Amino acid sequence: MDEPAQPLVLANVQLLDGTTADVHLRCGRIRAVTSPGAPDRTGEPIDLAGHLLLPAPAEPHCHFDKVLLGGLGSDRGPGGLDAAVAAWYAARKSISRSDVRDRALRAARELLASGATAIRTHVDVGAETGLDLVEALREVRQLLLGQAELQIVAFVDFPLRGVAGADNRALLVDALAAGADAVGGAPYRDEDPAACLDILMDTAFAQHRPVDLHIDETLDPESHTLEGLAERVLGSGFPHRVTASHCVSLGTQRPDVVERTAALVARAGIAVVTCPQTNLYLQAREHALPVPRGLTALAALRSAGVTVAAGGDNARDPFNPLGRFDPMEAASLLVLAGHLSPRSAYEAVSGSARRTMGLEAGGIEPGAPAELLAVRASTIEGALSDARADRVVFHRGRLVCRTRHERCFPAP
C-alpha cells in the first residue's frame, strides 16, 4: 500500500490566479508546476482542462457513529440539541457494530468523492456502548487505507467525575489503547465543567494524546469553558495539539469578553472548529425574533490569529436532517452566514482544517503535499456556488476518486 505513487501530470488545470498549467506529481508531492505541454513531462498525463485545481479539503469534525441514521423522531416538535441527544441515546443501545461500520463507510466515501482526503470523526465511548463504536470506526479506517486518512476522537460519556465516572474514565483510556487518536468529550454538559476539563486534559497528558473537545453548544453567554480551556493550556504548558469545537457561546458574548477570550485562545495555540450546518440548525429554535446564530465569533478569532476551521459535524441524523458530505457546503455557509470571503471560507475547510488535524497543508506549489481536488469550475466562487459533482481527487499523489456528471437536454 505504501509503494511510491506513479508519477502523474495533471495537464491543463486552471489555477486560482486564472492561469493554466501542468502540475507534476511524484512520490506524494507536487514536484513542479509548468506551463501546459512543457517538454519535461515524465509522468502519466491526466487531462483536466476545465478543472480548477485546489488543495484538497479535509473534514475536521464529524460523527460517523450517528451519521445517516435519519431523524429518529427528533425532528418532531421543537427539536434542539437535547431532543437530538435523547433520540441518539435511545437508538445507540441497540446499534450493531456492522451497522455503524456500513453507515460510516458510506459517509466517508461521499466525503472522499467531494475531495476530503482527511477526516476526523468523534465516536461515543462509555459504559453503555463500551468500545464497540470505536472498533467499528477502526475497521473503517482500515478499509480507507490508501484512499483517505481517518482520525478517531474518543467522545467520552458522562458522568466522568467521582465513583460514578470510574467506568467512563477507564473506557476512555481503553479507547485510546484500542486505536482512538485523541481525547474528546463535552465538559460543558457537566455540572462542574472545570473538574471535567481537568480529567480530560490530565488523561490526554498521561496518554500523550491531542484533545478535541465539544467546548460548548449553547447560546448562554455565561458559558466560559473555552476561556477555562485556554487558561488551563497556558498554565500547564500542555504539550499536545488542542482543538475547541463548536464554541457557540462565544458568538453571544460581549465584544470585550470575546476579544479577551480570542486573545487567550490565540496565545494558547488552540484551533477552533466551527460547525455551521448543525449549529445553525440546532441552536436558537426556541427564540422569537431576533434569532441568534449558532456560529462562534469568527471575525474576532480570526483577527486574534486563531486557526479557525469548519466541519460538517452531523449529517442526516437526529442532530441535522440534511447534509451533503461536502466541505463546500460548510464553506458556502461561512460566506453567507459567517461573512468570510470565498477564499478564506475555502481555507477554513482545507489548509486550516488540515493544520487543526495535525496534518501538513500547502498550496499548488513545488514541495506541497499532493492532496488535491480538481473541480469543474473556473473560480473559487464558482466552485462553492455550483458544488459540481465533477471532481477528481488525489491522495498522496494517487488518483483515488473521479466523479463524472452528465447533463443533456433532449431535443423537443
Ligand SMILES: [Zn+2]
Ligand atoms: Zn460535534
